[in-house]
Amino acid sequence: MKHYPSIQALRVLTSFARTGSVEETADELFLTRSAVTYQLRLLERSLSFSLLHRAGTRIGLSPEGLAYAHDVRLALNTISGSAQRYANRSVSGTLVICSTPGFAGGWLCSRIAKFNGAFPDVKIVLQTQTLLENVANEDIDVFITFGNGHWPEMSVSYLVGIRISPVCSPVFLHQHGMFKDPKDLSNVPLLNILGDETDWEIWLTAAGVDPFLARSGITFHDGNLCYNAAVYSQGVALGDDFTCRAALASGMLVMPFDLSLRGRRSYYLVSSPAKAEMPTVAAFSSWIKTEIMANHTEDDGEA
Template sequence: MQHYPSIQALRVLTCFARTASVEETADELFLTRSAVTYQLRLLERSLNFPLMQRTGTRIGLSAEGLAYAHDVRQALNTISGSAQRYANRSVSGTLIICSTPGFAGGWLCSRIAKFNETHPDVKIILQTQTLLENVANEDVDAFITFGNGHWPEMNVSHLVDIRISPVCSPVFLHQYGMFKDPKDLSGVPLLNILGDETDWEIWLTAAGVDPFLARRGMTFHDGNLCFNAAVYSQGVALGDHFTCRAALESGLLVMPFELLLRGRRSYYLVASPAKAELPTVEAFSSWIKAEILASNADDGAA
């Protein structure tokens, strides 16, 4: 008969692989430190390879242990996802989401199929609008919008804060030469998103540059147009590093300066109190918050 490891021991392993700390693992799983080390030793005895490596009084995972923990994490995610798919079949109907173009194009569209996988009976319709803080369309079930979080008489859920810094294409950087100082931006086109010009002024001021430069260059009606212009080497845009992350990781865009500032606005999920209670909206709200959390965790690990 095949022997299966303890699920508790596997949970301890995946948590320890992520935290690299017995103390943090114990706190996160509400266990004692001795219980954590006991579960790891118990699991190691059931395996045919060294799970742990010890340096003095400290313990860590061996190379085999790290690889095994990765496989276990994927397996547990598969089990959890399978259960969720069957449980979510009770949620059905049409869900109309209206998002800012930058969030939809830069982040949501690359992940929306995951929602469909876990909620196969929900038909999702994704729209975009350029008036970022408008939540007045009664035909929309929920809005992904950008602002200060103040929408009276609406159900508002914070999704993610942003960090901003100039971004441009590698071709543009090669064409104009490496920027040695933010003042070098005075000689290149700046790309603005309509309504976000103040962000450029704030960043330039923090970098010790005349904020008047923000009034130069081109202005685009939505974020996708602005960042497409940056990708196609038309100038330097002020990048929101949450929605630009994929382009930065792939090399489509680069960050010529290290100065990152917290944005003055954030992304929110907004719905009327009545629509916030719809099973489809509740399912989407839970999914997108978990997906953003996982996305930020991956970014931190990277």
């Protein structure tokens, strides 16, 4: 009789492969850190190859482990998709989603039809707001917001973390003779998102540049406007590897410096406990987590 690994161990593996962090895997799956490492070691003992590599007190996945995690993720997605094809037929109603502009424009809008195809009886209303941590509107079913994950008395699910680095258009880079040093940023407009100036200050400090420079330039009311200005060669924005991924992959934006930093905030799915139990919200929550897991791998390494 074949031996099959436990689903819990496989869920831990796919989460750890995506986040690269025992701590974030534990938070995401509501486990202790020791439970995460136990499940990984238990899984490794059931395999005929080394799943993990160790460097001091830190653990990571071996090349074979990464490949195995990829196969497991595809298999779990297939199982989930099969179940959803039958369950989705009973999910109907209106779902009002409120997202940050950057997340909506940079990621969700290019995929929302997939959710509509999976749940054709759900009417989707997508709104945006720039007050990123405001989750008080009772007319909203579920929020996609950006913060530290602390919203008391709300149902909160981690979606994805980010890494931040300056971005600009290739045309802008060519016009300014390529940047040889981060100090060259003092000669060009910096593009800010209202309320996110601290992120520029953190990056400039890490790059050895006076953080006061973050107070200069042009400030935009939301992320979409800021990134559009960068695409149209109006200056240098501080982008992230999630919402800017498509623009970076297509060459519309480039990263002129190698230095990237782990963002101090992450994206979360937030709703009231009552609305979190709604079939439409539960369906969207499951779908968006699966979609992110299938299309984005987080790097938890230092800059």
